Amino acid sequence: MNQYLVHFSLVIAISLLLSACEKPSAEVNLYSARKEVLIRPLLEQFTQDTGITVNVISSKADALLKRIESEGINSPADVLLTTDAGRLFRAKSAGVFTPIASDVIESNVPKQYRDSENYWTGLSVRVRPIMVTEEGKKFNLSRYEDLSNPELSGQICIRSSSNIYNQSLVSSLLAASPTEEVETWAKGLVGNMARSPQGGDRDQIRAAAAGQCSIVVANTYYLASMISNEDKSDDFSAGSAMTVIWPNQVEGRGAHVNISGAGVVKSAPNKDNAVKLIEFLSSDKAQEIYANVNFEYPVKADIPLHPVLQKWGEFNADPLNVDYLGEKNADAVKLMDRAGWK
Numbered sequence: 001m002n003q004y005l006v007h008f009s010l011v012i013a014i015s016l017l018l019s020a021c022e023k024p025s026a027e028v029n030l031y032s033a034r035k036e037v038l039i040r041p042l043l044e045q046f047t048q049d050t051g052i053t054v055n056v057i058s059s060k061a062d063a064l065l066k067r068i069e070s071e072g073i074n075s076p077a078d079v080l081l082t083t084d085a086g087r088l089f090r091a092k093s094a095g096v097f098t099p100i101a102s103d104v105i106e107s108n109v110p111k112q113y114r115d116s117e118n119y120w121t122g123l124s125v126r127v128r129p130i131m132v133t134e135e136g137k138k139f140n141l142s143r144y145e146d147l148s149n150p151e152l153s154g155q156i157c158i159r160s161s162s163n164i165y166n167q168s169l170v171s172s173l174l175a176a177s178p179t180e181e182v183e184t185w186a187k188g189l190v191g192n193m194a195r196s197p198q199g200g201d202r203d204q205i206r207a208a209a210a211g212q213c214s215i216v217v218a219n220t221y222y223l224a225s226m227i228s229n230e231d232k233s234d235d236f237s238a239g240s241a242m243t244v245i246w247p248n249q250v251e252g253r254g255a256h257v258n259i260s261g262a263g264v265v266k267s268a269p270n271k272d273n274a275v276k277l278i279e280f281l282s283s284d285k286a287q288e289i290y291a292n293v294n295f296e297y298p299v300k301a302d303i304p305l306h307p308v309l310q311k312w313g314e315f316n317a318d319p320l321n322v323d324y325l326g327e328k329n330a331d332a333v334k335l336m337d338r339a340g341w342k
């Protein structure tokens, strides 16, 4: 008798276990520092492919991180999507993420664009080159290091040192040169500023168009969006007047690159779905949409570029591991402060 009973109960137990495993809650909660209009088409595609609903909470990056921290283990957050390796590093340091073990992500995303311990991964690449007006071409700039050259006095527009993109740029320089050299460079750059830092990257391009400066450092997706928006004619003509210079191509390391990326939250109630979402965002299908909709570069190789980006041609990117940008962030901030970079 008992043999049958044991067998029967075993079958019941196993099928209960299997159904529990097979029945993931079909949702994932995404805390996103990226504009919802930009990611909506992607998330819809994900839901169509997997049946998993994505609930989005959008806010500023630092606010989302604070929110996850204050929600603690009860946080509904599964995935934090944000920009800049420096911020992802902060989230990791705050203990917000759990490592992701995924062969899909490892094969889709080059090692350079992932956290060395897999706490987060990059999902798009952003490049911060030098841009010049017709007037600025005469300086023949080819390296970030050139920006401290005294002959550029009063020529440079760049945003403030509180901006994480500039902090990450300085971190990348700290990877390439001794601290004293970078500090001297930063002082030279500050001396060459056309005005006290103000506004965002687009504002630097607008200032150049207005004749306030001839050299700008800005992320390319801002320039691309200005060039692509013919309805806003001032921005269109300001953007169209700029030439992109890919820095450090001949001598050395390449143009400074950063990422937007994501990590799975440690207390995620839907961890499996969280990994599935990030895997999807690294896939060919998502990469085409994800990078193109915001004029960024795909993180995955062999994805066709947006036509505006194709026009600027190919460039060598700094092969530095982007998690180094986060590690050096505090040093970069202090250095910029010492250099008088407002």
Ligand code: FE
Pocket: 219
């Ligand atoms: Fe930005």
